[in-house]
Amino acid sequence: MNQPTRIHRRTLLQAAIGLGASLSLPAVVNAQGDAARGPLKIIVPLPAGGAADATVRAIVQAYEKQTRQVAIVDNRPGGVFQIAMQGLLAAPPDGQTLIHLNTGMVAAQVVQKRFDLTRQLAPLTLAGETSFMVVAAPDSPFKTLKEMIEYGRANPGKLSFATPGPGSGEHLKIAQLEKAAGFTGLAVTYKGGPDMIKAVVGGEVSFAIIPPVLAMQFAPKGQVKVLATLDGARVTPQFPDAPTMAELGIPMAPTRFWGGFAAHADTPAPIVQRLSQDLGAAVVAPSVVERMATMGLTMQASKPEEFRKVILGDVAWMTEAAKGLKFE
Template sequence: MTQNLRRSVVLGALGLIAATSALAQPAWPSAKPITLIVPFTAGGGTDGIGRLFAQKLGQQIGQSVVVDNVGGGGGTIGTQKAAQAAPDGYTLLMAVDSPAAIAQYVNPPAVKYDTQRDFAPVGMLSTLPLVIMGRPGLAASSFQEVIALAKANPGKLTYATSGIGTVLHLAMERFQQQAGFRLVHVPYRGGAQAITDLIGNQVDLAILPTGSAVPLVGSKKVKGLAVTDARRLPALPEVPSITELPGFKDLAMTAWIGIFAPAGTPAPVIERLSTEMNRVLQMPDVRAKFAEQAIIPGGGSAADFGAFVKSEQSRYERIVRTANIRE
C-alpha cells in the first residue's frame, strides 16, 4: 500500500468514526424536560430571575424548563447537586457569584466541587450593581465622608451585609483595603433585617443589591452613598459610582448570575444554549423586567463567561486572603 493510499484509508476511517459518533448523539432537546437548579429557596430575587429565564428559554427551544430550588449552605448545596448531574444538557445551574466563585476560599472544607473542573460555562445572565447606603442619622452624606469619618473613629462605624463571604462582604473589604480604613462587619441572614436595622439607625451602613436598595434610596428612607458599578444607575442618577472617587477608578464590583452546565455537556448543546440565552436576553419584556429592578442584562459567548468567572475567582481569592475571611 502506497503512503498516499494509506493516508486516504486512515482519513476515511476517521471520517466514518466522526459521522457515526454524530449520528449516535441524541437530538437535543428531546421530549425530556430541562431542570434549572436555583441554589436558593423560592421567593427571593434570584429565584425570580431564574423563573423568568426558565420560562423564556422554554419558549425559545419549545421544551419545558423546570425550576428546582435547592437552598442551603449559602447556595453550595444546590451548586453541588448540579455538579453531580449527568452532563446531557438536561440539567443547568443558575450560577451565582458567592457559591460559584467565593465559597471555596471562605469555607474550603464545606465545598466539594471545583468550579473550573466541574462546570461548563454557558453564559452571563445578569449583573447586579450594589448600593452602599447610610442610616438616616449618619453624619456623612457621601462615601468620601464615610471614609473620613471611619479614619477619625477607627473600629466604630458598622456596616451590614446579608452574610459572611458574600460578594457584598468582599466588596466592602476591598474598598477598605484600598482606602486604608476599617469598619465593623455585621453579617445578617439575608437582607430584610439589615434593612430594618439600617432604617432604625441600629447600623451605620449597609451594602445591598439594587433590587433592595433602589426603593430605599429613592424614597429617602436611607442615604445613597455610592453605586459599585462602573457607571451611575439610571434609577439613582444622583448617587455616584464608586469609580468616581479618588483612588477607586478600577474598583467596580457587582453581583452576577450566569448559567453553568455540568462539565462534559456536549459542545453543540452548550453552543445552542448560549445562543438561545442571548436571544432571551434581547427580548423587550425581559429587558423591561430587569430594568424594573435595576438589573443589567448579560450576554456574550460561553468562552467570555468562562474567562470572566476565572478572573473573578482570582480577584475574590486575593480579597479573602488579605482580609483573612473565614466562615
C-alpha cells in the first residue's frame, strides 16, 4: 500500500517539492476533475474486521486495479461516529480523504444532532444495501408477525426486542413498527448483530431485526422464526415465505440498510463527479459483487444526487420515528 504518489509530468511545481509539502497546498483541479493524486484515504467509522470494513476493503482492491491509484483504509471507530467525521472534516477538501457512510450514521444525526451528512459532506455513491428481517425466538408464543403484534398490544412492555443501542437505525425502525402497528415493546441493548441474534435464539428477547445473512445461519435449524421482511419485496430464494409489511397491511415504507461513500462538502464538483464514477465502477466490479453476495449485500452504485436523496429519505422517517422517544 505504501507506494509513491503519482506525479503528472506537466505539473512542474509538484515535481519539485515533496509529498508532505504538496499535501499542504490547495489541489490544482482541471475541467475533468483531475487533481494532484496521492494515496486516497477512506475513513471507516467502524472497527476492522466487521462487515463494513470487509466491504470497503473489497471495493478498494477493485478501485486500485481499475484506476491504478493507491487507496488506504483508515478505521476510526468510536464517539458515535464523531471521531471519523472529525477526521474527514479536518482534512483538506481535495477529494483525497473520504468517509464510508452507513445507515446508522443517519440515525446518529437524527438523535445526537452533532453532524449533518448532507450539509457537511458531498455524497458520492451508494456502495451496498441489505434487507432486514423480523425474527422471533423459537419458543415465542406467536408464529406470525400479526400474532406478535396482537401479543404486544395485549401485553404492553412485555414484548422485548434487541437493538445495538438507543437511537440506532434498528431501534428507530422498530419504533416505527410500534407506531404503525399499535404496540409498545421493551428495548434491550447488545453490542451488535451477532449478539442480538444470539439473544433471540436464547430467548433473552422476543424479537429483533437483522440482515438475512445472520438469519440464514439460524432459521434453517429452527433456532429463530422469520416473521417478515422490511424490504419492498420478499427475500428470495432465502426466505420466500416471509411477507413484506405491505402484504401484511402495515403502513411502513420499505427499508434497506446501506453503505456508501462521501467527501468533504467543499470538494470541487469535478472531483466529486470523478470520484463518484471511479468508486461506482469499483462497487459493481464482478469480484466485489460476488464476494459481497456471500455476506447478503446487494452492490449498487448511484449518482451523487441519488445518494443524497436516500440519505434525506432516511432522515425523514427516522426523525418521525424518534418523536416521543427518550434516549439516554
